[in-house]
Amino acid sequence: MPQTPSTRWCPTPEQLMILEEMYRSGVRTPNASQIQQITAHLSLYGKVEGKNVFYWFQNHKARERQKLRRRLGWQHQMLHQSEGPSSPTPPLHHQTPPTFPYQGCFHEVSSQGMNLAGKLDASQGQEEEPTGSNVMYAQPCGSTDGPPCWRPLRTLDLFPTKSTGMGDECSSSKSSSCSTSTN
Amino acid sequence: MPQTPSTRWCPTPEQLMILEEMYRSGVRTPNASQIQQITAHLSLYGKVEGKNVFYWFQNHKARERQKLRRRLGWQHQMLHQSEGPSSPTPPLHHQTPPTFPYQGCFHEVSSQGMNLAGKLDASQGQEEEPTGSNVMYAQPCGSTDGPPCWRPLRTLDLFPTKSTGMGDECSSSKSSSCSTSTN
DNA sequence: GCAAATTAATGATTTATTCAAG
DNA sequence: CTTGAATAAATCATTAATTTGC
Numbered sequence: 001m002p003q004t005p006s007t008r009w010c011p012t013p014e015q016l017m018i019l020e021e022m023y024r025s026g027v028r029t030p031n032a033s034q035i036q037q038i039t040a041h042l043s044l045y046g047k048v049e050g051k052n053v054f055y056w057f058q059n060h061k062a063r064e065r066q067k068l069r070r071r072l073g074w075q076h077q078m079l080h081q082s083e084g085p086s087s088p089t090p091p092l093h094h095q096t097p098p099t100f101p102y103q104g105c106f107h108e109v110s111s112q113g114m115n116l117a118g119k120l121d122a123s124q125g126q127e128e129e130p131t132g133s134n135v136m137y138a139q140p141c142g143s144t145d146g147p148p149c150w151r152p153l154r155t156l157d158l159f160p161t162k163s164t165g166m167g168d169e170c171s172s173s174k175s176s177s178c179s180t181s182t183n
Numbered sequence: 184m185p186q187t188p189s190t191r192w193c194p195t196p197e198q199l200m201i202l203e204e205m206y207r208s209g210v211r212t213p214n215a216s217q218i219q220q221i222t223a224h225l226s227l228y229g230k231v232e233g234k235n236v237f238y239w240f241q242n243h244k245a246r247e248r249q250k251l252r253r254r255l256g257w258q259h260q261m262l263h264q265s266e267g268p269s270s271p272t273p274p275l276h277h278q279t280p281p282t283f284p285y286q287g288c289f290h291e292v293s294s295q296g297m298n299l300a301g302k303l304d305a306s307q308g309q310e311e312e313p314t315g316s317n318v319m320y321a322q323p324c325g326s327t328d329g330p331p332c333w334r335p336l337r338t339l340d341l342f343p344t345k346s347t348g349m350g351d352e353c354s355s356s357k358s359s360s361c362s363t364s365t366n
Numbered sequence: 367g368c369a370a371a372t373t374a375a376t377g378a379t380t381t382a383t384t385c386a387a388g
Numbered sequence: 389c390t391t392g393a394a395t396a397a398a399t400c401a402t403t404a405a406t407t408t409g410c
Contacts, residue, residue, distance in 0.1 A: 024382095024383070024384090064383095064384065064385075065384095065385075067384085067385095068384065068385050068386080068394090069385090189403095190377095190378090190401085190402065190403090191376090191377050191378065191401085191402060191403070192377065192378090193377085193403075193404090194377090212394095212395080234378085235377080235378095238376095238377060238378060238379095239376090239377075241378095241395085241396080242376065242377065242378085243376095244396085245396065245397070245398095246375095246376080248396090248397095249397085
């Protein structure tokens with residue numbers, strides 16, 4: 001393979017490490033002098049130009065923000081926008097029983113800091129764009145205000161209820177072997 | 184001991200199949216509702232709790248990414264780095280102390296120079312730009328009078344419209360299987 | 367052929383980061 | 389400036405494979 005015309009700069013792990021460290025240290029929009037220094041430093045590990053550094057910080061900052069926006073700040077916009085035209089329709093209810101599947105999930109698990117349960121909520125922030133269709137927002141229960149063992153539902157269910165291609169294929173499932181539950 | 188306290192969950196092949204299929208469909212960080220559904224579904228094939236589902240996606244995602252990073256990320260650096268892969272220079276070297284007259288190419292960028300002198304910016308607090316308006320603060324070298332530093336932004340013709348290409352791993356599909364049979 | 371020891375997978379915890387709000 | 393929320397990365401710990409010796 002011929003030397004790629006290197007249309008783009010490809011930071012080496014070392015360079016990336018340095019940049020990330022700087023970013024984490026608070027550097028976000030380095031000025032000319034800083035960029036010069038950074039570039040000089042990074043040059044020890046590979047080719048790099050000032051513009052690369054500049055762009056890196058710009059992109060990194062923007063991307064971080066975008067990510068966070070998706071994760072936490074989305075409802076913000078949603079609240080302002082009219083709900084989905086045909087929003088409330090949790091089609092994925094093939095077998096979700098009316099009863100809460102969750103009950104004693106996070107009770108005796110956490111021995112020290114049971115904050116672990118808090119992590120359950122989570123949103124659907126996929127920073128990576130896989131094949132596209134994916135997330136399935138289904139909030140049939142509609143409330144979870146009951147006695148939730150874990151307090152995950154911090155995110156509102158205002159998400160666009162999108163049908164999901166969730167694994168329905170296993171509905172029939174087979175009786176394959178495997179005796180897992182041995183334990 | 185007849186009863187092994189089975190301290191941890193062992194997914195059955197069916198469960199694993201479902202989970203993998205979901206992952207392939209794009210599910211990566213299911214929220215509470217999704218976890219409920221998934222758990223309910225998986226429960227038909229064996230014991231499982233919400234936390235198991237949560238952990239599974241976390242681990243799976245992390246490991247897929249790690250794998251790709253290890254595999255692809257490495258050669259990337261190699262291709263561009265023929266010099267010394269491991270230089271004795273510690274990467275953890277932030278920027279140099281405030282010793283210089285900043286005003287090099289930038290005219291009036293930001294007040295970061297001040298922060299830098301003190302402690303590298305005050306973390307988060309200044310890049311609170313409104314969504315969307317992500318203009319670059321630093322417009323370097325508006326004038327071509329002095330080439331003290333790089334001058335990339337002078338001409339927009341060579342602007343890399345793409346990010347630096349860091350951390351762009353799209354994990355889709357998965358091959359490693361956890362022994363889906365046997366036993 | 368089986369069982370103990372070793373290695374590899376992977377489930378479960380902890381830690382460190384990020385940005386946003388108060 | 390401090391706190392809140394939510395991961396993702398790093399790490400720990402346990403189960404399952406695999407290897408090795410008899």
